[in-house]
Amino acid sequence: MPERIVIDPVTRIEGHAKITIQLDDGGLPTEARFHVTEFRGFEKMFEGRPFWEMPAITARVCGICPVSHLTASAKAGDQILGVRLPPAAVKLRRLANWAQVLQSHALSFFHLSSPDLLLGMDSDPAKRNIFGLIAANPELARAGIRLRQFGQRIIAALGGQSIHPAWVVPGGVRHSLPDEDKTWVRDRLPEVRQTTLTAIDMFKGLLDKFREETDVFGKFPTMHLGLIGPDGTWETYDGAMRFRDADGTTVAEVDPVRYREFIGEKAESWSYIKTTFFRPRGYPDGIYRVGPLARLNVCDRMGTPLADKEFAEFHGRGRDLTNASFLFHYARLIEILASIERIDGILDDPDLQSAHIRAEAGVNNPEGVGCCEAPRGILFHHYQVTDDGLIRKANLLIATAQNNLAMNRTVTQIAKRYVTGRDVPEGILNRLEAGIRAFDPCLSCSTHAAGQMPLLVRLIGPGGEVVAERRRD
Amino acid sequence: MPADVLVIGYGNTLRGDDGLGPAVAADVARLGWPGVRVKVVHQLTPELAADLADARRVVFVDAAIGGEPVTAVRIETRPAGDVMSHAADPRGLLTLCGAVYGTTPDAWLVTVAGADFDFRDGLSPTARENARAAQSSVEALIREASCA
Numbered sequence: 188m189p190e191r192i193v194i195d196p197v198t199r200i201e202g203h204a205k206i207t208i209q210l211d212d213g214g215l216p217t218e219a220r221f222h223v224t225e226f227r228g229f230e231k232m233f234e235g236r237p238f239w240e241m242p243a244i245t246a247r248v249c250g251i252c253p254v255s256h257l258t259a260s261a262k263a264g265d266q267i268l269g270v271r272l273p274p275a276a277v278k279l280r281r282l283a284n285w286a287q288v289l290q291s292h293a294l295s296f297f298h299l300s301s302p303d304l305l306l307g308m309d310s311d312p313a314k315r316n317i318f319g320l321i322a323a324n325p326e327l328a329r330a331g332i333r334l335r336q337f338g339q340r341i342i343a344a345l346g347g348q349s350i351h352p353a354w355v356v357p358g359g360v361r362h363s364l365p366d367e368d369k370t371w372v373r374d375r376l377p378e379v380r381q382t383t384l385t386a387i388d389m390f391k392g393l394l395d396k397f398r399e400e401t402d403v404f405g406k407f408p409t410m411h412l413g414l415i416g417p418d419g420t421w422e423t424y425d426g427a428m429r430f431r432d433a434d435g436t437t438v439a440e441v442d443p444v445r446y447r448e449f450i451g452e453k454a455e456s457w458s459y460i461k462t463t464f465f466r467p468r469g470y471p472d473g474i475y476r477v478g479p480l481a482r483l484n485v486c487d488r489m490g491t492p493l494a495d496k497e498f499a500e501f502h503g504r505g506r507d508l509t510n511a512s513f514l515f516h517y518a519r520l521i522e523i524l525a526s527i528e529r530i531d532g533i534l535d536d537p538d539l540q541s542a543h544i545r546a547e548a549g550v551n552n553p554e555g556v557g558c559c560e561a562p563r564g565i566l567f568h569h570y571q572v573t574d575d576g577l578i579r580k581a582n583l584l585i586a587t588a589q590n591n592l593a594m595n596r597t598v599t600q601i602a603k604r605y606v607t608g609r610d611v612p613e614g615i616l617n618r619l620e621a622g623i624r625a626f627d628p629c630l631s632c633s634t635h636a637a638g639q640m641p642l643l644v645r646l647i648g649p650g651g652e653v654v655a656e657r658r659r660d
Numbered sequence: 661m662p663a664d665v666l667v668i669g670y671g672n673t674l675r676g677d678d679g680l681g682p683a684v685a686a687d688v689a690r691l692g693w694p695g696v697r698v699k700v701v702h703q704l705t706p707e708l709a710a711d712l713a714d715a716r717r718v719v720f721v722d723a724a725i726g727g728e729p730v731t732a733v734r735i736e737t738r739p740a741g742d743v744m745s746h747a748a749d750p751r752g753l754l755t756l757c758g759a760v761y762g763t764t765p766d767a768w769l770v771t772v773a774g775a776d777f778d779f780r781d782g783l784s785p786t787a788r789e790n791a792r793a794a795q796s797s798v799e800a801l802i803r804e805a806s807c808a
Contacts, residue, residue, distance in 0.1 A: 229674065232779050244781070247674045250702025298706055317706070321759045329760055336707040 206619055208602045216606045219598035221591070221623060233581040238264055238555075238572050243353035245568065245583070251294070254287035254342055255561030257355040258424070259568040262557030264357025266444075267572055269551035275541035276359035281424045282533055283345050283355065284559060285526040288423060289379075290338025291562035292479070292519040292526075295627040296386065297331025300516055303621045304393055308400070309614035327389075330382040334523070337372075337379045341530070344368035359545030366540070373534060380493075380527050387497060387520045397513065403604045404622040405512025405597030408433030409474045410465055411481035412589070414443070414560050419487030421494075421525060423560040429485045430465060430475060433510050438465070443558035446567050450584065462591040463584065474592040477564025478626065479518035484509055489521070491528035497521045512597055515625045550576045561586055563627055587628040597622045665802050666715035666765070667698045668708065671723050677774025677787040680723035684772060684794045688802075696802055704753050712753065713761035717768070717805040719798055720750040724771040729790040732770045732797050766805070770797050 208219045229248055236244060242260040246253035258280055265272060302315045305323055314322070321328040344365060346354035354361050394401065415429045416422040428446065430438040439449055451466040451473065464473030475481070489498045498521060501509065508514060533539065550572060557568040564586025571580040601622045605615045669685025671678040682700045689698035699711065704720075712718050724731075737755040750769050758764040772794040775786040783791065 229779065232674070232781075244674070247672065247702070250672070250705075253702075294705065317756060318759055321756075325760075332706050332709065332760060335705075336710060339707055 206598055206623070208598075208606060210606075214608045216599070216602035219595065219602040219619075221594045221598050230581045230583055233570075233578050236578050238267055238550075238570055238576050238578055239357050241568075241570065241578065241581075242355050242357070246353065248583075252287060252291055252561045252563070254283050254346070254355070255559060255566050256568070257353075258284055258559045259557040259561075259566045261355040261357050262559065263555035263568045263570045264557070266555030266557070267550055267552050267570065267576070268357050268546070268548040270358050270546035270548045272359055272546055273541070273543045275363065275538035276544045276546075277424070278533060278536060278538050279345060279360045279363060279544065280355055282364070282530060282539065283342055284423050285529050286338040286341035286345075288338075288560070288562045289523050289526040289530075290335045290342070291627075292523045293331055293335040293338065295562075295624075296516060296519055296523075297327065297334065299627070300621070300624055301327065301331070303617065303624070304390070304397070304516070308617050308621060315617070327386070330378075330385070333375075334379050334382050337375050338526075340368070340375075341372060344372075356545065358547060361545070363541055363544055364539040369534060369539065372530065376527065376531050376534075380524070380531075383520060383524045383527060384493070387517075387524065390517055390520055391500075394517075400618070400621070401508065401511050401513040403601055404618075404625055405593060405600060406507075406510060407596060407600065408510055409476050409593055410438060411484040412465075412475045412477050413482035413485040413565055414558070415440070415486050416490070420490040421482060421486040421488065421498075421522075423482075423526075425559075428558070428565060431485045434506060435484070439467075443565075443567065444556040446556065446558070446569075446584070450589075452584070452588075460591055461584075461588045463589045464592065471592055474596070475589065476512070476593045477586050477589045478515060478562075479522050480509070480512065480515045481564060482560065483518045483521065489525045491525055491532065494521055494525035494528055497524060512593065512622070512625045515627065519627070550574060563587060564589055587626070590626050590628065594623055594626055594628065597626070664714065664716050665696045665805050666711055666718045667696065667721065667798060667802070668701060668704070668711075668718065669699070669721040670701045670704055672702060674779065674781055676776045676778050676780040676782070677784055678723050678777050679781075679783060680772040680774050680787055680791055680794070681721040683783060683787075684721045684770070684791050684798060687791070687795050688798055691799075693802065695806070704750065706753075706756060708753055709757040709760055712757040712765055712767075713763055715765040717766045717801070718754075719801050720767070720769045721794065721798060722750075722769065722771055723774045723777075723787075725774065725777065727771070727773050729773050730770065730793045730797050732768055732801065735767045735769050737764060768801055770794055770801070 206219060206221055208216050211217045241264065242257045245256040245260045248256055298317050302317065302320050306315045306319050317328065411431050412428060414422040414426045416426045427440050428443045429440045432438050441449065449466055451464045451470060453462045453470050455462055464470045465475050466473060483501060489495045501517060501521060554571045559566055566586060567584040569582040570578055573579055598619055601619050605618055667685050667688050669681035671681040673679035673682050685698050685700045735751050735754060737758050738751050754764055754767050772790045776784040
């Protein structure tokens with residue numbers, strides 16, 4: 188008789204979620220679903236607010252990637268104003284976004300995923316965390332904290348505070364980079380570059396050990412979506428959005444303002460998160476992935492020497508591997524390296540100290556679509572406004588929603604490989620979670636949670652009754 | 661002159677009274693007391709461990725669902741724990757600080773009862789009243805540290 192296994196909630200991801208696994212009459216998994224159980228009511232809340240307040244408001248949606256929301260929101264505002272930004276403003280926004288990508292990836296890799304990678308999927312759960320990592324490799328743990336601190340310091344230098352800086356505004360930014368912060372960043376660059384190179388070498392060394400996880404943690408062909416620069420270079424702030432097939436064929440390359448022609452949105456009754464798909468292929472065949480792995484699959488080069496060297500090695504492993512979601516970790520590290528090199532490259536640009544950083548205007552367009560790459564993938568803010576600039580309608584398309592189909596397919600793949608009955612051992616639980624963590628989903632675009640999330644596994648019978656329960660606090 | 665005290669108010673200000681921690685911390689910051697550093701954050705993240713390591717006393721301020729209007733309890737490290745999720749807690753961060761930097765400050769958690777955690781910008785009347793009491797509690801902890 189069919190039964191469901193419920194893992195609720197998933198730990199060490201940003202926000203709240205659970206996993207359910209549907210078993211067939213023989214007790215074998217047929218399908219698994221990743222549920223987001225927190226309702227996001229923000230879009231409704233934005234209606235009636237002035238669009239020029241939106242960057243500061245939407246930045247408070249998420250404590251992990253506020254700069255990305257700021258940037259996408261301000262870019263939508265730029266279009267409503269109908270202005271051309273001063274070059275200095277664009278450079279400063281780019282700097283903030285690289286810092287954002289860097290600090291978010293550092294959190295994901297060093298603190299959320301490294302315990303799984305370094306201590307092993309079957310290690311004692313009481314030790315498979317940041318403290319276990321500190322015990323096993325204290326230097327790596329400290330370096331990870333300092334790497335994240337580096338990104339946060341840049342954001343703080345620009346925004347005044349590292350979380351929720353109301354610094355990016357429609358038309359530009361509020362102020363330039365202070366000299367003393369520039370010096371601090373310059374001094375810290377060699378250390379963070381070395382930390383990242385060490386982490387990349389470490390991850391490459393682990394790939395053989397995790398060959399099975401690489402094959403099972405979401406390895407399947409899908410399209411990938413991300414921004415690219417004019418010459419196909421890795422891009423996080425501007426450019427065209429490019430869809431590429433699993434074999435590397437470019438399927439579409441268009442201005443992000445046309446996102447609705449290419450991205451469909453679907454609500455499922457079992458999750459509060461929207462699911463998106465490539466509209467020309469329909470649902471669910473239009474599955475695609477976004478984020479670090481996708482960005483490295485859609486671009487032709489990283490555009491900086493060290494990152495390009497790693498990019499070549501990454502792609503040298505073949506299309507089969509670059510479609511494996513486990514390699515999100517690898518791609519994340521290469522993006523940290525690219526961000527460091529980009530920051531290094533722009534630091535001495537005199538525009539970073541320019542006084543010409545904001546264009547002023549009134550409402551000149553009734554609608555704007557702002558798009559940038561958030562750490563977890565391409566992000567869209569779409570606003571429609573009244574003549575007075577009040578939001579009539581807002582639509583936010585976040586990366587985690589765009590990875591939803593792929594995350595569901597990933598947990599299904601893992602469940603089919605490892606779950607063989609009612610008993611779900613610790614190591615399998617963690618593999619299911621780790622499969623999701625590879626995407627680094629951010630569900631905190633929802634709520635602030637208090638307290639530690641335990642892991643609850645429930646086996647639910649066909650009548651909805653709990654037939655077995657296992658809890659990990 | 662007060663000792664080096666760090667006040668961290670955390671919570672999501674778009675979830676109504678969950679913004680109590682940031683609101684109280686912001687009020688403390690406005691006092692401009694020397695030797696007092698204030699951080700207003702959405703959530704507790706690992707790099708805050710470095711700020712903890714530099715402080716003699718840390719006061720975390722967080723919202724609570726119901727219960728006493730204001731509580732202040734001393735917190736300790738724990739043998740092990742998972743600090744790294746959206747739900748990182750003060751004890752986890754304190755433990756991380758000790759593990760990474762080999763030192764921990766005297767740490768307190770001030771909780772402030774909220775009444776409405778819906779999608780909203782701003783505090784409920786109950787929360788505003790509790791915030792005033794919480795600020796007094798935080799100020800007392802700062803003064804006490806300066807006398808220690």
